[in-house]
Amino acid sequence: LLDLGPIERWTRTTCGYCGVGCTLDVATRGQDVVTVRPAMDGSVNRGHACAKGRFAHGFVHSPDRLRTPLVRRNGRLAESTWDEALDLVADHLRRIPDPDRFAVISSARATNEENYLIQKFARVVLGTNNVDNCARLCHAPSAAGLAATFGLGGGTNSFEDLDDCDAILLAGANPTDAHPVVGSRLLQRTLDGARLIVVDPRRTSLARHADVHLAPRPGTNVAVFNGLAHLLIRDDLIDPDFLRTRATGYEALRELADAYPPEQVEKLSGVPAADLTAAAHLYGEANTPAIFYGLGITEHRYGTDGVRTLANLAVLCGAVGTETGGGVNPLRGQNNVQGASDMGALPDLLPGYQKVTDDEARDRFDTSWQARLPSTPGLRIPQMFDAARAGELDVLWVVGEDVLATDPNTAAVRGALDACPLVICNDLFLSSTAAAADVVLPVASWLEKDGTFVNFDRRFQRVRQVLVPPDGVRTDFAVFAEVARRLGRDLGCETSAAALDECASLAPHFAGLSHRRLEAGALHWPVAPGGDGTPTLYRDGFATPDRRAHLAARPYLPTETEPSPEYPFLLVTGRRAEHYNAGGMTRRTPSVGLRTKESLDVAPGDAACLGLEEGAFVEVTSASGSTVLPVTITDEVTAGEMFAGFHFPGAGVNELTSSVTDDPTSCPEYKLTAVRVRRIAPP
């Protein structure tokens, strides 16, 4: 064992990286993290953690950590004081009479309590529903699709239910890289005998362990899921009792699915008919099948239809809301992307998914907050950028997101930031977005604050302060409370515990939650007062008005993004194991820095045709822009398709992605960009 030297304190908290929500025990000496251990009794991770959770904490002492506010003067960001920076912000906000000219992008990295306060600030102090969070860019189609099918927008089951599953359908997700503890448990379950179906254009490591790997052409998920529905119905693998008593829409789906025999699906998607048939039988003949899925389903032109047609399969087989169903489980990306939405950092929904258009709900908030809340849904993130470029936005406040690195079509985002008169950015570092802002506020990291996160299976868990924030750094919570005070409003929650108490008093789904109760352990929402939470949803009926699951008859529609002679390859973007999102924290932690740059994954046959060897440099160009990347040759990608991560802002992968979005949710089509590739000399 390593001699770690004296340890002064152990603090139990929740990992601030991905949406798995591992419980970590952090040992500290003074202001230094000595070691991080995954908690053996962690409710999700059971003694496991990945390299990010265990080792990626060095960023807190990075020499380029922001420790003082920055204000743009004469075109350059210059050091300022908190008083000067917050006065400038408050003066600017005070001078703008039209609330619709403000917009706030809240943060999936911030705690629930901070998100609660931020959306309250937007609605009460600014008077606008122009508040959103990055769920817009990842799982908004999950929230919309699952709510339409089952009544609530969260995953249906707890991760523990995986222990009882005998078949797993993993679609559009590579948890080995993006959710490593989930990836390991799925693999373990497979090695223990559960059958595994993987639907993914890439040959991921779990695809190599699958009984059946379906590799559809990007953009054809709906055809594949309708084809699976066709086979479940044709081969009598459905649960007629469940459909008769607990579902609606079967006849319409049966009629639609008629048009998706396996041979037709093979033509549309490239998935061999025999493989599709084998997958339908594996899923349909299982006793307790579970669906897990990720951004490969949602980040598409028809992402909501992808979620709905995938959820159809669980309903057809009675594998959701029952003792024997593993349900439909979205693998949420960021640590608190579920919580940011739960807390109402959304333009159409108040905390607890209460509609801003619902007079009764709004009245309760009006009374509690002593305000008159706006009743019209606000702008979504892509619409905020559109409004800024059109000169219709005066202030954009971005909390903890590097939108210039992570949002699609960088040129369009850059245009929006350039056109907006005041961009405020809260961040730990001078990210590319912070560097383009007019006011930059240095804020605390997940290791330096107190509150709660919600993980991918609706599990509220405590986040505890491990380190004191560096001198000059404040929490997002303190920043918004202080600006409200300067504008003459008291947001009323002095502590993060008080913020969750207030939220619980206004949102029935969270009525039984408090920091005190969470000290005893995690709770899955909905939590009734005094209740133990709801790990598995819908056993007593679905949350739709008629208490039934609603099957969706949605046709496959090809997206506009097709390969062409000008752009002959399809680029898919996603995550790599070692890094996290824009990499602000992981790139500053040498112990997880195994990957130091981004590359373009190219299939061996394509590399040969293009005359590319490993490490060759290429210019990649799409209709949106271009960037330069070195090549990695790998059989993980199919011929005609390529892959790149988005963790290195300098790599410019989102220069390539487009502004195409899913209509119901405005979620971008990150998973499909037509590109061309040209060899160039090393830069």
Ligand code: SF4
């Ligand atoms: Fe953190 Fe996710 Fe890794 Fe768990 S799997 S340690 S939550 S990054």
